[in-house]
Amino acid sequence: MTAGSDAVPPHQHAAAVPNTAMPPDDPATHPAPSQDDEETALLRWEGLPADATVLVPSLGPTPMRVPDNAWAMLVLAVDILGEVDPDTAGQVALFAGSWLADQPPADLHEGDLVIRPLPPEQDLGRPDDNHVADVEVLLAYRGRWMPIGRWAGVDERWPWTLAPTVAAAMRLYIDAAETLSREAVLTSERPGSSPLRWAGTVLSDLMSADLVTYGEELVWERCAGEVRHTARLRIDGTFLLADGERVFATPSAAATALSGKHHHGWSAWRRTSDGRFLADLRAELRARRER
Incomplete structure (x- = not known):
């Protein structure tokens, strides 16, 4: 909410009420929030850590390589819109993650998904082109980092391309874990x-x-x-x-x-x-x- 303005009411001669303020609808009166402010607000709204990176909605450049000081990006949240509105069904509403400094043991990260944007394996004839990447997705499962898929030669739209597969993998793992839990409960109830x-x-x-x-x-x-x-x-x-x-x-x-x-x-x-x-x-x- 913005504070009230002392601007001259409509149809009143400006000299009657001295005023140096700009009209409230002037963009300079309400400067747009910075990218960092927008991302911080979105992270707080979604209940995500302060060090998370938002891939969708795009608030900055899409990472096309794993940083030198990182191993992969841990997937924190994915939201694919449902079928309530046919015009928006299937759209990616949220995709966020945070960089992991090194490769953690898979047994401690059971169920976690990571994404790794890497230089293309195939020679595209543009060795310095950082606008294309091969992106792989790995799942920590039964003590191993298992490959889920690899997308070759994708551009900056790769988060939108990968998000449905990542969301499906997260859902499948959760469903499997819940099934195993129910079976364990039933087993524990046996004499x-x-x-x-x-x-x-x-x-x-x-x-x-x-x-x-x-x-x-x-x-x-x-x-x-x-x-x-x-x-x-x-x-x-x-x-x-x-x-x-x-x-x-x-x-x-x-x-x-x-x-x-x-x-x-x-x-x-x-x-x-x-x-x-x-x-x-x-x-x-x-x-x-x-x-």
Whole structure:
């Protein structure tokens, strides 16, 4: 909202009321926000980390190479519009990520997707042309970074080209994880089985390392802090949402269900007690293992 103006009312002679202010509809009166301001506002609205990079909507140059100090871009959020409006169905509304400094162990990043824009393998006759790239997508799955696909010779529109495939891969992994979780629950209910822990997940590893505890509250703030989601960790390492009914096997599944967009939950949820993100706690677990 802008402050009121002392501009001369319509049809009044300017000399009657001295005024040096420009009319309120003059663009110089309301300078456009900078690119950084726009991106910061969008990140806060979507509940994304401050260091995230927005690929769609395009707020700056599309990265055509992995930076020298990075390995890949971790996908944080993808939103493909549905079929409510036929004119916009299938359009990419959001695509964002953050650069990873090095290649992390896949077992700690189970379910994460990364994208890597690289120099084209095929000789295009333009060795200095940075407007074309080969872009590969990898998924951390069962202890390995598995290739999902590679797009050769794509231009700056590559985020729009890749987004539907990335969103589909995120959805397939979440669905598979939820199915496995339900099967584990059914198995634990059989006589002689242990109901205490759905083993083999990163969340259960964090609990075993006492980096998070059973019953601990987690929070995710979206819409510039206007929407606040909470959840609690169950003893089996799953997420119980504040409604007391919905349970999810992974942080990403919980965040995706709440937002209606494909979200990387590790960069969304943080501990209420000290504000530490699950991604930071996962990094601490990695550091402990590498000592």
